[in-house]
Amino acid sequence: NAGVMQNPRHLVRRRGQEARLRCSPMKGHSHVYWYRQLPEEGLKFMVYLQKENIIDESGMPKERFSAEFPKEGPSILRIQQVVRGDSAAYFCASSNFTGQNQPQHFGDGTRLSIL
Amino acid sequence: GDSVTQMEGPVTLSEEAFLTINCTYTATGYPSLFWYVQYPGEGLQLLLKATKADDKGSNKGFEATYRKETTSFHLEKGSVQVSDSAVYFCALRREGNNRLAFGKGNQVVVIP
Numbered sequence: 001n002a003g004v005m006q007n008p009r010h011l012v013r014r015r016g017q018e019a020r021l022r023c024s025p026m027k028g029h030s031h032v033y034w035y036r037q038l039p040e041e042g043l044k045f046m047v048y049l050q051k052e053n054i055i056d057e058s059g060m061p062k063e064r065f066s067a068e069f070p071k072e073g074p075s076i077l078r079i080q081q082v083v084r085g086d087s088a089a090y091f092c093a094s095s096n097f098t099g100q101n102q103p104q105h106f107g108d109g110t111r112l113s114i115l
Numbered sequence: 116g117d118s119v120t121q122m123e124g125p126v127t128l129s130e131e132a133f134l135t136i137n138c139t140y141t142a143t144g145y146p147s148l149f150w151y152v153q154y155p156g157e158g159l160q161l162l163l164k165a166t167k168a169d170d171k172g173s174n175k176g177f178e179a180t181y182r183k184e185t186t187s188f189h190l191e192k193g194s195v196q197v198s199d200s201a202v203y204f205c206a207l208r209r210e211g212n213n214r215l216a217f218g219k220g221n222q223v224v225v226i227p
Contacts, residue, residue: 040219042220043159055213056213108157
């Protein structure tokens with residue numbers, strides 16, 4: 001499968017724990033985007049990264065959330081000290097070039113549940 | 116800011132019926148417009164796109180025309196199948212910006 005790979009598919013955490021979500025972009029893609037989907041809502045942009053750089057994090061909550069896309073390995077979205085309101089589906093997308101017309105290809109998402 | 120508005124509520128219709136899902140947008144400049152489809156438990160798949168006014172995107176029998184004058188990008192299909200049951204999202208991407216702005220989505224249920 002050469003698509004965008006996200007893991008885990010489902011993640012359960014207790015309040016106060018840390019959640020780590022992983023995303024491997026499509027082969028040859030160097031641009032990664034993270035979106036959050038709350039129940040019965042559309043997707044909301046969180047952060048856009050290129051290899052080793054955060055390009056746009058204007059959609060990220062200022063506290064507890066961080067993202068990285070290292071030179072080697074997947075992109076990681078990290079949520080510290082999770083709260084019930086973090087329960088959502090988190091989707092990663094990738095593209096091979098930047099630009100308005102470049103399609104973003106989405107993974108199947110990680111469904112995060114906070115107990 | 117950029118925003119996308121989709122008609123409220125789920126859409127339930129019979130097989131072979133005509134489907135329309137309304138989408139209007141607010142954005143500066145000339146955004147690119149997209150329709151994505153999400154099947155249960157899966158991520159979003161690009162269904163079709165249009166990048167300039169009067170462009171028509173089409174795929175798998177679905178069509179949408181970029182109407183600058185009405186800032187709309189309504190999705191249509193002439194004869195739906197049960198396999199078209201999914202959630203459909205309208206989205207835009209503004210010039211000089213890499214993020215997608217999504218509507219809330221419409222659940223479409225096609226009954227045999």
